[in-house]
Amino acid sequence: MDEPSVRLSTGNIIYPKTNLISDDYEISNTVLGLGINGKVLQCHNKDNGQVYALKVLHDSLKARREVALHWRVSGFRHIVSIIDVYKNSYNGNVCFLVVMECMRGGELFQRIQNQQTGAFTEREAAKIMQEICSAVKYLHDRNIAHRDLKPENLLYTLPDQNGVLKLTDFGFAKEVNVHATLETPCYTPYYVAPEVLGPEKYDKSCDIWSLGVIMYINHGQAISPGMKKRIRTGQFDFPDPEWSGVSKDARDLIRGMLCVNPAKRLDIDQVMCNQWIAKYGEVPETPLYTGKMLKEGEETWPEVQEEMMRSLATMRVDYDQVHIKSLNNSSNALLDKRRKKNLMNVLKK
Ligand code: ADP
Numbered sequence: 001m002d003e004p005s006v007r008l009s010t011g012n013i014i015y016p017k018t019n020l021i022s023d024d025y026e027i028s029n030t031v032l033g034l035g036i037n038g039k040v041l042q043c044h045n046k047d048n049g050q051v052y053a054l055k056v057l058h059d060s061l062k063a064r065r066e067v068a069l070h071w072r073v074s075g076f077r078h079i080v081s082i083i084d085v086y087k088n089s090y091n092g093n094v095c096f097l098v099v100m101e102c103m104r105g106g107e108l109f110q111r112i113q114n115q116q117t118g119a120f121t122e123r124e125a126a127k128i129m130q131e132i133c134s135a136v137k138y139l140h141d142r143n144i145a146h147r148d149l150k151p152e153n154l155l156y157t158l159p160d161q162n163g164v165l166k167l168t169d170f171g172f173a174k175e176v177n178v179h180a181t182l183e184t185p186c187y188t189p190y191y192v193a194p195e196v197l198g199p200e201k202y203d204k205s206c207d208i209w210s211l212g213v214i215m216y217i218n219h220g221q222a223i224s225p226g227m228k229k230r231i232r233t234g235q236f237d238f239p240d241p242e243w244s245g246v247s248k249d250a251r252d253l254i255r256g257m258l259c260v261n262p263a264k265r266l267d268i269d270q271v272m273c274n275q276w277i278a279k280y281g282e283v284p285e286t287p288l289y290t291g292k293m294l295k296e297g298e299e300t301w302p303e304v305q306e307e308m309m310r311s312l313a314t315m316r317v318d319y320d321q322v323h324i325k326s327l328n329n330s331s332n333a334l335l336d337k338r339r340k341k342n343l344m345n346v347l348k349k
Contacts, residue, residue, distance in 0.1 A: 014068050014096075016087035021097045024084070027054060032102070037171060043099065052083055053102045059087075059094035062171070067096050069144055070170035078135040080155065080168035105156025105163035109217070109301075113294040120290050122246060125218045126280035128165060132214065133271050135167040136207050140268045145203035147316050148172040149210035150308050151217070172316060176200035205262035206315045208271065212236075212257030213308060219246055219254075220289035223297020223304055231307045234260040242293070245286040249276040 021027070023046075030042040032053050043054045057063035067085055074082040084099040105111065108128070112120055132154060139146055148169055156163035177200060213231060220242050221227070230236050236258050238251050253274050256266040266274075276283060294301070 014064060014071065014085060016067075016085040016096060018087055021054075021086040021088055021099075025052070025054070025099065035169065035171075042102065051102045051104075053100045055098040055100065057096045057098065059096060063096055066170045066173065067098060069173040069175065070098070070168075073139060073142065073144065073170075076135060076138045077164065078131050078166050079138065080166045100168070101157065103155035103157055103166065103168070105159045107152055108154040108156070108165060108214075109151045109294055111156055111159075111163075112218070112290050113298075115291045120220075120288050121285040122219075122250065122288055123280065123283040123285045125215070125288060125290070126250070126276055126283040128218060129211070129215050130277050130280045131165045132167065133211060133268065133277055136211060137268045137272055139173075140204050140207070143176050143200065145174050145176050145207055146170065146172070146210075147174060147203060147206050148312060149207050149214070150305070150312065151214060152305065154214075172312075174203055176203045201267070202262055204267065205265050206312065208257050208265050208268065209262075209315065210308075210312065211271065212254055215250075215254050215257065217304075218288075218290060219243070219250065220291075220293045223293060223300050227297075227300070227304045228307045231304070231311055234258060242289050246288070247276065247284060247286075249274070250283075253277070 017024075026044040026046055028042045028044065032040045032042055034040075035055075037055070037057060039056075041054045041056075043052050044050065045052060057066065067082075070080075071082050071085065073079050080103060081101045082098060083101060086097040086099075088095055088097060132149075136146065136149070146167065148171060149167070153167060153169040154165060155168055156165055158164075216230075216236055217223070217227075236254065238246070238254075243251065253266075253271070253276050256274075257271065259265040271277060297304075
């Protein structure tokens with residue numbers, strides 16, 4: 001018999017419904033989108049006839065983590081809502097069926113691309129960034145890092161002006177352990193200095209990097225030919241004419257979010273305090289080239305997406321899963337310095 005609740009190692013508990021989803025929903029063949037875990041299908045509630053989106057996940061630790069973390073934050077305005085979760089078996093395979101609000105407005109950049117030339121302004125870009133940043137702040141305040149923040153995971157509820165932008169896909173989300181001791185992984189992924197930063201800050205810093213890339217693209221930088229290289233190397237520049245009218249505040253914010261060293265990168269509170277985000281309604285209404293650039297770069301867009309995916313995968317090293325050297329045994333110049341400093345402090349007391 002199905003257990004009524006599913007406990008996770010982190011202490012999260014999912015309470016899925018265990019009756020058949022087909023009791024409550026009509027599942028259609030309409031595919032809303034394709035992801036790495038399979039299709040997202042359209043479904044209808046049998047009681048009220050409303051349309052929803054259905055994501056099917058095979059039971060695994062990763063799937064449980066996704067469902068539990070997404071569910072926990074699903075009430076926030078800029079995060080896609082979960083309506084119901086079912087745990088059903090098909091031919092002996094246990095699945096989680098996640099019913100979400102249906103995002104009919106499509107992806108963020110598709111929408112910008114469809115706007116008329118001149119209609120998309122720096123103020124509009126600031127509003128969008130404020131909304132995405134508020135979702136990230138909501139997560140980071142709850143010690144959750146999304147770790148897969150990319151344009152495909154930012155969807156609008158409706159295609160018209162009433163559409164609300166929301167973040168989805170918690171497939172790589174992680175509850176960051178604030179109590180983790182300062183330990184040294186036996187290899188150093190990407191540019192990180194975890195002994196300086198601590199694992200919880202590192203996981204969150206990936207989301208800030210994503211925000212920086214999204215904001216950079218949002219400002220209408222040509223997609224082709226250099227974007228892939230910029231993403232890979234972290235060398236983002238601000239050439240004319242695309243950037244000539246863009247405010248200094250916006251450029252400084254992008255620099256702060258794309259800082260190659262995650263220890264020096266802004267955190268979400270610093271981002272939210274930045275005047276360009278905090279006072280987005282006062283940002284100049286300078287027309288941006290974004291729609292035109294996205295249209296012209298349409299062919300290269302999949303390569304940009306792939307590069308972002310690759311960079312995120314590189315950054316997403318789970319410190320708690322790699323072999324960890326004990327702090328006492330590890331030899332590292334910085335740690336040595338810190339140990340000596342601590343010793344000095346103890347001796348001074
Ligand atoms: P995966 O984790 O397998 O990558 P996603 O959650 O990213 O799956 O969903 C894959 C695609 O399905 C998205 O890029 C989007 O186009 C579509 N999609 C996801 N959720 C919804 C939703 N709630 N409403 C409409 N379309 C959705």
